Each structure stands twice: as C-alpha cells, then as structure tokens.
Amino acid sequence: MAKSKKLRSVADYDRARKEASAQRNAYEARISIGCTSCSASDGRALLEAFQAEVARRGLQEKVLVRLSGCHGFCAKGPLVVFVPHRICYLKVKPSDVPEIIEETALKNNVIDRLVYRDPKTGQKCQLESQIPFYKRQLRLIMDYNKRLDPRDIGSYFAIDGYEGLIKALTRMEPEDVILEVKNSGLRGRGGAGFPTGFKWEFCRKAKGSSKFIICNADEGDPGAYMDRSVMESNPHSVLEGLIIGAYAIGADEGYVYIRNEYPIAVEHIKLAIAQAYEAGLLGKDILGTGFSFDVHVERGAGAFVCGEETALIASIEGRRGEPRQRPPFPATKGLYNKPTNINNVETLANIPLILTRGGSWYSHFGTRNSKGTKIFSLVGKVRNTGLVEVAMGSTFREIIYDIGGGIQDDRPFKAVQTGGPSGGCVPAEHLDQAIDYESLSKLGTIMGSGGMIVMDDRTCMVDVARYFMSFLRNESCGKCLTCREGTQRLWEILDDICEGRGKPGHLPLMEDLAHCVKDASLCGLGQTAGNPVLSTLRYFRDEYEEHISEKRCRAGVCKPLIEYRVVAEKCVGCLLCKKACPQDAITGELKQAHVIDGERCIKCGLCYAACKSDAVEHVKSRDLCHA
C-alpha cells in the first residue's frame, strides 16, 4: 500500500497520481477478488491462497493480488477478475488457485470450468462484460469497485480519483459547482428524489457563520445494501463527493453518519478519511487553495427512523432519534441550528463523475425527470440476485428478466416490491414500465433507496403486506399516534385476515386507516407506511377477498387456511417428501403414492417445496370447510 505524502499543491497531486498509475501498470497481471463484503471470510481465505501461491512461485513483482470491493453478482460470488484482460471467474474456491495462477496469470489460458455459462443459450462468457447480468447494466458507479483497493488511496489516485475535487477547488466557484450539479439533473438517491443542485443552493444561500454537510449512510431498509457496498468498495468516491459538496455550500465541517452494523464500511471510511488527511485532501487549506474542511464519523444505533434527516440530526446531537417538524428545513436550521445539507451515499458517489465528465454528459442518461443511474438490490425469487446498476428509465422486465435471468425454477412472476419496507408491490401488467421517481409513485410505490424484491406465485400478497407492516410498527419512532397506532392496527387486521379471522368490513377500514396514516403522519416513514397495504389492495384485492370470504389462500402461505395433500395420480413415489417431513407425517413406499396424515402435519410446507413432480398440493383447510 503506497504511503501517501502530504500534497501541498495541484502539481503534487498530479505527481502522486502519475506515480500511482505507473506503480499499478508495472504489474503484468492484476487479480481482483470481489465480494469483500457479502462473504468477507471467503474473500480473505481466497486472498491468502492467492498470495501464498504468488509467493511460492516468486511472482510478487509480476502479479498483483488485491481484495476489491463488491462486484455485485452476489449469487455467484466470490468473483475473481483479471485486469487487464477482464477474464472473470465465478464461485472460486481456494483449491482453484494454483490452476488459476498457472493457466490464466502466466499463460493467459481461460479455465472453462470457472467461467460463466449462460443458462439460456449455454454460451460461455469469459469476460465480465459478456455475462448477461453485467451486459445489460450501466455501471457508472459500481464499475470502479473492481478497479481499486478500497483500503488504498493510491489505487483511487490511479483511476484519476479526486480529480473532480481538484477541478472544483482550482477552477470553479462554488456557484459553478452547484450549476454543474443542477445541470446534471441529479436527484437524491436517499428516497425522496430531491434535486441535489437545488438542495445545495438552498444551503449555500442560507445565512450562517458555519455550515455542516452530512453523508447519510444509515441504510436501514432490510435487504438493501447498495450504500454499504459503495462505502465498502469505494469510500474515497463518497468522501470526494462530500468534500465537493462542502465546498459548494460553504461548509467547514462534515459528518458521515453510518450504521454500526456495517463494520467493514465503518473501517473503510475511517481509513479513507485518515488517508485523505494524510494526503492533505482534508483539513486546513486543502492543496493550498484556502479551503478547509474537517470530517467526523458518527455511528448510528441502527434504528430505521434515524435515516430520516431530522432524526439523524437529533441523533448526532445526542438526543432521541425522533423526527421533527419541517419547516424549518435543515438547509436553514439543521445540526446545532446551523444550515445543514444531508445527502445519501449514492448521491455523493455520483458527484465526482459529474464534476469530471460534466453535468450535461451525466444528463444524457436516464429519463426526462430522472437522470443518471440507480443501483438496485435485486433479491427474492429471481435467478441472479445482486446489486444492479441501470440507467433510470430501464423497465422492470429488463432488470428482472434480462439482468436477473428470470424467476427461479421458471415459476410465474407475480409482483415486484420496490422502495423498502414502506414501498409497494407492482404486478405483472406493469413489467414494461420504465422506472423513475414519477412512474413508481404513479404505480403506488416509491423509489426508496432501491430495494427490489421479486415474488413468484407462491407468495401471498396479504402475508407480504403483513410482513412489511410488522417491520414498520416496530420501527416507527412512535411519536405520531397515526403512525404508531395506525401501523399496529393495520398489522392486527392483516394478521386477522391471514389467520382466517377476516371480516368483510376489514378492507374499507384498512383503506381509510392507511390513508389516515399517510396523510396525518409527520415524517417519511409514516407518510409512506400505508403503501404496502394500499398497493396490494389496489392490485391484488381479489386475493384479500378470497382470504376473507372463502378463507382461501391461493399461494398456500397462510397456514391456518390450508392443508397439504398428495395427489395420488401425480405422485411418483420418490420418497422426497417423506424424507423432508420433520413430523414423520407422510407414509408410503418407494414408487407408491404417498399420503399425509393431517393429524400429525404441522403445515411446515417442507414436502410441498421438496416434491419435484408437483404432486403435493395445498387445499383449503378442512377445519374451515364448514365454517
């Protein structure tokens, strides 16, 4: 790792950058091991195996091995990428290492067994860029991850890192920076989608002797990890964005508010800050330009609501993490009553790009009102789970089918849930909808921070709504009666419906209540908390009605409403269900139809999942047939 000297001028920076890239280019091959985050232990074991092998063969001068950040293709990790050839191996194990060094690093041969094979066409993809998962993405931010070592500022210099900051400090007035960001059309990636340039301008114009800028890295949505991935993989890009933002609004002090559950991200951003101080990119009189800026790291306790900006401020000030009335907005009265600007991690990671390439370049990507790219965390019943970065305006179909490879086991698609716990579910008829802030809101959901959960026909939409409501009722800060009581009551009703106690009056009551929660609550949490109910009611009302009037759950998820049975004609007698059953409730011999004993069955559904011939089906519970 290059120890960086203090840079005192732009010429110093240029020298450091040239040195770093020369140092990097001296290696014949560079091996990047991805997935430092998801499977940190696997990654480290792999690193050690590579290092040992390289040392054994005395190749330290020729081959550089490093842990890089997240490559995004989580379903197939750990990934290994060779630069400059960009050959990509998936699911690499330490035992593969000697062969990889021998064949690929030294002889440039591709090892067939480790490359990706497209399940649809059977075609092999040697290069990362050929893999459909990557081919259809536009990775403006994520692409850097594999090109650098997040723990080394030198590797960031080598890809021209901090160039945007230098440009801003030496050749632009703060107002020009704001104008550039305005021109880019960048909107906040933290959820609300507020135009970043305008937000900066408000804060720039606010009166105050000192100002603050905060990077919001709280990311509390369950299942979302794009901010974590950016912080872990490329912390300097976030820091650079933060410093540029500080210069633009005139802040002299900044905070990175990061959740404590992200130890690697905390470590990397702290390291990045320390290295930036050492290099003279933070602190007093940065590069002799007269601009001074200090950054602190503040760790959040992990409450979802602390991601809300006023709650976040309260939390930094050491008060209870509870939102307050806006106005006054933080831009005029924020941290310690000083003008404060808060931006999301991904928002800030876009800033260096906008400064180096220009706002008008950036604004070519995306739709009319939503520019640039968005990182989604694609999870659920989709084949290729992972982090996906696409241009705004991509359709659900592109993301789920082209990039995501379709639904697992080729089951039918039912819905996709976006926007985190308080988002909504979008049904199949809108698969071709281009995604941006406005279109999602028209569909009854939100962009949120970019969670995307794919659901198949074995998902019950009432149960889904109940799950999210359960999260919200516990994560509401509890200040607003409508949010605290409303989410609890919505959950109670959903629970009643799932358990077979639903009543006809429940649906209109839920609708009224969900609207009341949205309309009368203080912060974004309450104001979106009705979405899970309203969107599922809008698109899947028949499923609710079935639960209530027929006491039937078509997805077979609501256990009190169903029971399992083996269809004798379809059963091939393979014993799979019998082996899966923890209750020994299934009887039957090899090649003979099996039978489930309803008395012993606990409806765990393991047999249903285990059967390969679709012979186990769920039917309406007999207890309810007479009800």
Place this chain on the structure above:
Amino acid sequence: MPRVTIDGLDLDAERGDTLLDAARHLGIEVPTLCHMEGLTPWGGCRLCIVEVGAGTRSRLVTSCTYPVEEGLKVRTNSKWVIKTRRMVIELMLGACSGSKELQDLAAKYRMEEMRFKPRHDDCILCGRCVRMCDEQMTGSAIGFLGRGQSLTINTPFDKPSAACRRCGGCMYVCPICTLRCQGPDAPTEVCGRCGSMAPTCSDVFEDYTCYMGAAGDCGTCVREEKKTAASLFCAPEPAKVTVGGK
C-alpha cells in the same frame, strides 16, 4: 408579519406563531391533545391537523407545530381534515377508551363506533407529562424509552428517579388520568353521549366531582332523556340517557 388565510379569513400573524396560535387568535377552534399552553409544541397526537396549500399540492400538517408562512392558505375544517381527524380519534379510543378527555372529544365528533380491538392502555404517549416535568418543574425525571410498539414513558432504567420530587405535575396534565363519567351502564368503547360535552362536574362545583361519590349524586348530569341543544348537536341518534336514575 406573514399574512395567512385561515378558513377564508386573512390574518397578519406574528412571525414565529404557529398555525394553531393564528387560528385561535381568530377564534377558530382546533382540537388539541398533546399540545398544552406553557409547554413546547411537540406534534405527536396529530389531532390538530389542518389542511394547507391548494389543489393537488395541499397536505395535512399539525397546526400546533407548523409555523405561519407568508401567503399560506389554511383550512381547519375541510372534509379531508374531519375524515382524517375522526380516524385519529378512533385510534385514540381504541387505545385508551377510559379517558374522559378522549370520550368527550369522540362525542363532539359524533363517533359512532370504534372498529379496532379495544385495549385499555393507561397512556396515549402524548408526552405532556414529559414536557411538564422538564419544562415547568425542571425535573427531567421521566422520558420516552424505546420506539414503535415498545415505546413507553418511564424513569431511566425503570428505577425511582432522584430527579423526581413527587410534585404530581405529570399526573395533573395527563389526559388519560381523567376518569370517564360513570353511569349505571357498563362503559362502552364509545361514550353514549349524555350530552355533557363540556366537563359538567368540576367546572361547576368546586369541591365535588361525580367520581368522588356515587354517580349522578351531584345532580349536574342529565337525569332524564331530554333533547337539549347539546344533545341535538350530538345527533343523529341522541343516546338514551338515564345517568344516575335508579
């Protein structure tokens, strides 16, 4: 002085005033629960919501915390406000049906039913006591603990607090510590609306309230069914009232 329009009336409000201040200045009544004169506005109960803005951009905000803004149009009694407020009251009744303050409010808004599973919590988490203790009694002995469904008001670590001087200020301001009027019938989740919308007891009689003796003894409750102006306001169905009549 920012000029605001409330229910069609223009007012040059004081800078720093809330919408509630401005409405009250005009004599317009907006119900409040967590708000209390002398305590910092907090905005938790959401009862005092009013509609601000116009057209599709209008929204509901709590008048007790929202500052007056130049040119702001405010409606305190729009359909949207009333519909939402009634749901707020229904949620309150569902949590604490035993409070006179809440039952009076429900009567006033002609609540007919409470459609949730009744609970009988002894706290609506309005935080009046917390602010009373801190701001008026300079005690800071109690505060909010937890969040979501486990939110409570308590002393730190649930231990008797050294900061507490047993002044009782917290109980004095609690809207839930007000006992419901007692009648001969078992209390229902929504009050039968005897027509006593304003507290009839302690306001009138300094030293006697109906929960001090047998119900109806003080004589101020309605004894027989009669159509007073008040009970007409409570219509559609004036409740059958036989309070105290044995």
